[in-house]
Amino acid sequence: MKVKYFAWVRERVGKAEETVEPPADVRTIDDLIAWLSRRGEDYAYAFEKPKVIRAAIDQAHVKSDAVIAGAREIAFFPPMTGG
Amino acid sequence: MKVKYFAWVRERVGKAEETVEPPADVRTIDDLIAWLSRRGEDYAYAFEKPKVIRAAIDQAHVKSDAVIAGAREIAFFPPMTGG
Amino acid sequence: MTIAATIRIQQGDFDVAQEIARLSKGRTDIGAVVSFSGICRGTEDSEPIAALTLEHYPGMAEAEIKRHADEAIARWPLQGLTIIHRFGRIAPGENIVLVVTASSHRQAAFEAAEFLMDYLKTNAPFWKQEESARGKSWIEARSHDDDAAARWKKS
Amino acid sequence: MTIAATIRIQQGDFDVAQEIARLSKGRTDIGAVVSFSGICRGTEDSEPIAALTLEHYPGMAEAEIKRHADEAIARWPLQGLTIIHRFGRIAPGENIVLVVTASSHRQAAFEAAEFLMDYLKTNAPFWKQEESARGKSWIEARSHDDDAAARWKKS
Numbered sequence: 001m002k003v004k005y006f007a008w009v010r011e012r013v014g015k016a017e018e019t020v021e022p023p024a025d026v027r028t029i030d031d032l033i034a035w036l037s038r039r040g041e042d043y044a045y046a047f048e049k050p051k052v053i054r055a056a057i058d059q060a061h062v063k064s065d066a067v068i069a070g071a072r073e074i075a076f077f078p079p080m081t082g083g
Numbered sequence: 084m085k086v087k088y089f090a091w092v093r094e095r096v097g098k099a100e101e102t103v104e105p106p107a108d109v110r111t112i113d114d115l116i117a118w119l120s121r122r123g124e125d126y127a128y129a130f131e132k133p134k135v136i137r138a139a140i141d142q143a144h145v146k147s148d149a150v151i152a153g154a155r156e157i158a159f160f161p162p163m164t165g166g
Numbered sequence: 167m168t169i170a171a172t173i174r175i176q177q178g179d180f181d182v183a184q185e186i187a188r189l190s191k192g193r194t195d196i197g198a199v200v201s202f203s204g205i206c207r208g209t210e211d212s213e214p215i216a217a218l219t220l221e222h223y224p225g226m227a228e229a230e231i232k233r234h235a236d237e238a239i240a241r242w243p244l245q246g247l248t249i250i251h252r253f254g255r256i257a258p259g260e261n262i263v264l265v266v267t268a269s270s271h272r273q274a275a276f277e278a279a280e281f282l283m284d285y286l287k288t289n290a291p292f293w294k295q296e297e298s299a300r301g302k303s304w305i306e307a308r309s310h311d312d313d314a315a316a317r318w319k320k321s
Numbered sequence: 322m323t324i325a326a327t328i329r330i331q332q333g334d335f336d337v338a339q340e341i342a343r344l345s346k347g348r349t350d351i352g353a354v355v356s357f358s359g360i361c362r363g364t365e366d367s368e369p370i371a372a373l374t375l376e377h378y379p380g381m382a383e384a385e386i387k388r389h390a391d392e393a394i395a396r397w398p399l400q401g402l403t404i405i406h407r408f409g410r411i412a413p414g415e416n417i418v419l420v421v422t423a424s425s426h427r428q429a430a431f432e433a434a435e436f437l438m439d440y441l442k443t444n445a446p447f448w449k450q451e452e453s454a455r456g457k458s459w460i461e462a463r464s465h466d467d468d469a470a471a472r473w474k475k476s
Contacts, residue, residue, distance in 0.1 A: 087223070090221055090304055091304045093221075139223070139226055142226035142230075143229070144230075158291075160223070160293065163288060163291055164305045165251060165286050165287060165290040165294070166263055166286035
């Protein structure tokens with residue numbers, strides 16, 4: 001699945017998007033954050049406070065317990081500051 | 084003192100303004116409405132429902148028990164419909 | 167910093183764009199500009215109308231609007247305020263009234279504009295007469311406008 | 322009658338006057354037009370800034386805004402709705418966002434515009450970075466914006 005990062009999450013991870021293949025036991029957004037955090041220091045830094053991270057599955061906001069099965073595109077970003 | 088009429092009060096009275104000299108016992112807006120109403124059919128018609136009539140003394144809204152002593156200009160009109 | 171409101175009571179039309187630009191152009195301290203334009207509709211209570219004629223009380227109209235503008239400036243942190251109200255004959259589709267508020271804060275700009283419109287509807291000395299196939303008649307005040315204005319009263 | 326909102330996410334500036342005119346020109350069924358323009362201020366938390374840079378999530382930004390526009394159209398009797406949000410580098414004094422609502426009823430026009438601005442501030446996938454003498458930093462979300470958005474939740 002494709003994973004996208006925005007704003008300071010993007011800056012900390014060091015890339016805007018990538019394709020990942022998490023193992024089957026990575027079921028939810030929370031699981032995916034934990035799994036990504038173990039990929040390296042940059043990821044660990046980006047996700048150091050998982051509670052402030054917002055997520056979207058296929059361009060719709062989801063909560064952190066949302067199931068990721070079937071998702072084509074998952075995005076992580078800080079709280080929005082538009083308007 | 085000068086008395087001004089607006090909207091349908093003006094149309095019913097048949098004039099936009101006039102100068103009147105009410106007797107000393109005409110103390111309040113209510114008194115003035117009663118006194119004007121006795122001046123003729125046009126006035127009686129204009130003031131037939133005194134409760135809907137709004138008044139201003141020297142260009143500021145007042146209640147019907149407001150004292151008119153010292154007023155230069157008194158106005159009578161229907162509820163406002165601007166905006 | 168106290169600002170002065172621009173208030174105009176006029177027969178001619180106004181240009182919304184120009185009034186918005188006048189408040190905000192070249193300034194970097196304004197975060198939000200809200201404009202409200204009231205436009206003459208082609209119907210009143212589902213009946214087609216040919217035009218509205220607005221009568222006003224010269225002198226008092228300016229004074230009343232100025233009082234409410236000063237109250238808005240005291241209640242909300244505004245950096246600009248313009249109020250324009252037309253009188254005379256106004257055809258459907260034409261502008262009647264304009265309120266523009268500028269502030270650093272969007273909620274202040276919105277609230278002040280709503281407050282002023284609610285007061286203009288109920289307290290500014292203007293009266294609307296409609297022209298239709300059935301002749302001319304004065305538009306009656308609406309109680310829901312009074313209710314809208316009452317929500318701003320300080321308890 | 323169901324209307325369709327005009328939604329644009331763009332790098333370039335917009336013309337408030339033109340957008341207001343596009344909704345109301347030549348129509349006689351609209352009584353009220355409310356516009357909200359959000360403008361880049363020259364300071365953030367009293368510190369001077371050189372510019373803002375807005376990052377957004379292409380695709381999701383349009384979809385999110387469309388969802389909220391549709392909700393506004395369902396909740397209020399609107400006759401026109403335009404939402405424009407810029408991205409990229411924006412200097413102080415320049416426009417960031419525009420919401421224009423048209424309705425027969427002034428309160429509907431005001432409420433729908435406020436609802437949409439509150440949601441754009443908290444839910445549309447845009448992020449602001451500021452440039453100042455101290456470098457670049459991401460602007461933090463504000464809890465009072467969340468509070469403003471929460472008042473529209475249906476209980």
